[in-house]
Amino acid sequence: MTENSRISKKIAAIAESATLKVDAKAKGLQAQGRPVISYAAGEPDFATPDSIVAAARKALDDPKNFRYTQATGLAVLREAIAAKTLRDSGLKVDPSQIMVTNGGKHAVYSAFQTILDPGDEVILPAPYWTSYPEEIQLADGVPVAVFAGADQGYKVTVDQLEAARTDRTKALLFCSPSNPTGAVYSPDETRAIGEWALKHNLLVVTDEIYQNLTYDGVRAISIVEAVPELANNTILVNGVAKTYAMTGWRIGWMIAPADIAKGAANLQSHMTSNINNIAQIAAAEALSGPQDAVESMRQAFDRRRKVIIAELNKVDGFNCPNPEGAFYAYADVTEALGREIAGVTPQNSLELADLILDKAEVAAVPGEAFGRSGYLRFSYALGDDALLEGIQRIQNLLAK
Template identity: 45%
Template sequence: MILSSKGLDIKPSSTLEITAKAKQMKADGIDVVGFGAGEPDFDTPDHIKQAAIDAINEGFTKYTPASGILPLKKAICKKLEEDNNVKYEPSQIVVSNGAKHCLTNTFMAILNPEDEVIIPAPFWLSYVQMVKIADGVPIIVKASKENNYKVTVKDLEDALTKKTKAILINSPSNPTGMVYSEEELKEIADFAVKNDLFVVSDEIYEKLIYGDEKHISIASFNEDIYKKTIIINGVSKSYAMTGWRIGYSAAPEAISKIMSNIQSHASSNPNSIAQKAALAAISGDQECVKKMKVEFDKRRDYMFSRISEMPYISAIKPHGAFYVFVDLDEVLGKKYKGEVIDNASVFAKLLLDNEKVAAVPCTDFGFDTHFRLSYAISMENIEKGLDRIEDFLDNLE
C-alpha cells in the first residue's frame, strides 16, 4: 500500500527526540543534564491553575466555539492593544491548541501549492515542516553571525521570486535569542508591503526579553503592514503553560475566518478548561511573569559567561527567549576518543554518550555548525552541565 508522499516527507522534531532520550536515560537511573528543554522549568502559577479547577467544578467541560470563547478573545484584544499597540476585534482572533497549531492554520489559510515562504535561518525547526504540510515551499535564507543571525532586506531581496507569498519573522528568536530592532522591522515591513507579501510574526517569546531590548510587533507600524501581518502568540512560554496547549493568532478578518473554518474540522475547538486558564493568565496579575524573567536573566548571564571562557566554542549573548546558540566552528575537524567531529549532530551524540549532557544540534534549524543550550533548567543543572561540556572540550584531540 502506498502511503502519503507528503506525510513521509515530514521529519520528526529533533528537539523532542533528544529531550525524550534524555528523559529515558534519567528514568534508567543515569545522571543526565538535559539542555534541550523548550519550556520553562517553573510550575504554572497558582491563580491560573485555580481558574482551571474552577472551570471543571463549574462544568465548563463542553465544546466551545471553534475559534475560542469570547471572553478570552476580548482579553487577547485588550492585551494586544495595551502591550503591542495594535487594535483587533474578537472576530480577528483565533484561539488554537498551542502556537504550533496557529502557525499550521496560518500556512494552510494563506498558501496554495508551490507558494514560497521565506524562512530566515537559523529557524525553529517546525517552520519548514509546517510550510510543507500546507503544500508550500520553504525558502531558507541564511543569516550571518556578523549580523547577529538576523536577516537583512538585501537577504530577502535575493530570495524573492514571483512565487514568494510570505516572510516568517521570529523575534525573540528560537534558537538564537536575538531580537529584531524597530529599525530592522520597519525595513522588513516596507519590503513586505512593497512586494505584496504576508508577514507571519511569531512573537511567542515576547515577554522574555532582557536588558534594554524591547519587543515591537511589526503590525504596529502602519495600516499597510497591519493588513499583511498574522501575529502568532500564546501562553506557553510566558506563563509556564506549555502542556495546556493554548496559542492564538491575530490577523485580517478574512484570514482568521479561514483559519477558524480549518480548525473547526481539524480539532473542533481548543480545550475548554485550558481556555479558562489562559484567560486568567492573560488578564490576571503579571507578577509571575516578571519573577520568571528575573531568574531566566540570571541564568542567561551565567551561561553566557561560562561559554565565553571555554575553549573552541563561542556565542553571542542572547537578548530574549531562554536559549544560547553556540558556535562550533573551532571544534569541527577535531577528534574525541579518535572520532572526528564534523558537524553538530556528531558533537551532540558524543557529548550525550560520554558526558551525559543532552544538547540540541541545530542541523534541523538550518545551522549544522551550531548547537542550542536551554537555560530553562535549574541553575544547579546548568552549572553541572557546563562543567561537563568544559571537560569534554578539554579532552578534544
C-alpha cells in the same frame, strides 16, 4: 499495496521534531539512571502560577465548561487576547479576528494551511524553529531559507531577503525574539523588514510567542507596531506556553485579517472544534490576572542567561553571541569540529551533540535541526545548579 505506500508521500516526508527527539532521548537515558542534564526542550521549569491554576479549578465547578463551545475560542479569552495584543503589539483587533488554537504550533500550522497554495514560497530566516519548514511543506508551500550566522547576530538583512524573493514568494516568516537563537530585531531592523514586505505586498506570519521574555531593557517591537500599514497583511501567532510556564495547557492563538481569520475558522471547525475550555479559562486569567510571577520568572531567566553565555564562551571552540530574548543560547561550534575529542573526531554539529551526550551526559540540540550545521542550541529554562554543571562538563570534555 506495498507497506510503504500505506503512508502518504506528504506524511512520509515529515521529519520528526528534532528538539522533541533529543529531549526524549535524554529522558530515556535519565530513566535508565544516567545523570543526563538536558538543555533540549524549550520549556520553563517553573510551575504554572497559582492564580492561573486556581482559575482552572474554579472552572471545573461550572458544568457549562464540559460542553462544546465556539470553535474559534471562548469570548472571555479572545477579549483578553485582544487587550494583550493592543498592550504588547500596539495593534487594535476585534475578537472576531482571533482564533484560539491548540498551542502556538497549531496556530502556525493553521496560518500556512489557510494562505498557501501549491508552490507558493515562504521566505524563512534561518536559523529557524524546527517545525516551520515542515508546516510550510504540509501546506504544499516551499520554504526558502535565508541564513544569518553568529557574525550577524543571527539576524537577516533586507538585502538578503530581497535576494531570496521571486515571483512565487507569497509570505515571510518573522520571529523576534527568535527560537533558536534568542536574537531580537531592533525597532529599526524590524521597521525595515516590514516596509520591504509591504512594498512587495507579501503576507507576514509573525511569531511573537517570546515577546515578553526580553532582557537588558530591550523590547521586542511587533512588526505591525513598527509598520502599522502592514496589519492587513499580517498574521500574528502567540500563546501562553513560554511566558506563563503553561506548555502543557496547549493554548495558543492566531490573529489575522477578516478573510484569513474566516478561512482559518472554517478549517478549525472541521479539524478540532473548540480547544479545551478549562485551559482557555486558565489562559484568560494568565493574560488578565496578576503578572508578578511572570516578572519573577523573567528575572530568573535573565540570571541564567548571563551564567550560560559566560560559561559557553569558555568552552574551547565555542562562540556564543549574547541573546536579548527567549531562553536559548545558540553557540557557533565550528571551531570545535574536525578535531579529536575523547577519541572521536566530529565533522558536524550532529556528531558533536551525540559525542557530548555520550561522553559528558549533556543533551543539546544540533544546528542541523534549525537549518545549518555548526551550531548547538541550549535552553536555559532549567535549574541554576544543573545549568552550570552541564556546561562545566562540556568545558572539561573539550579542553585541549
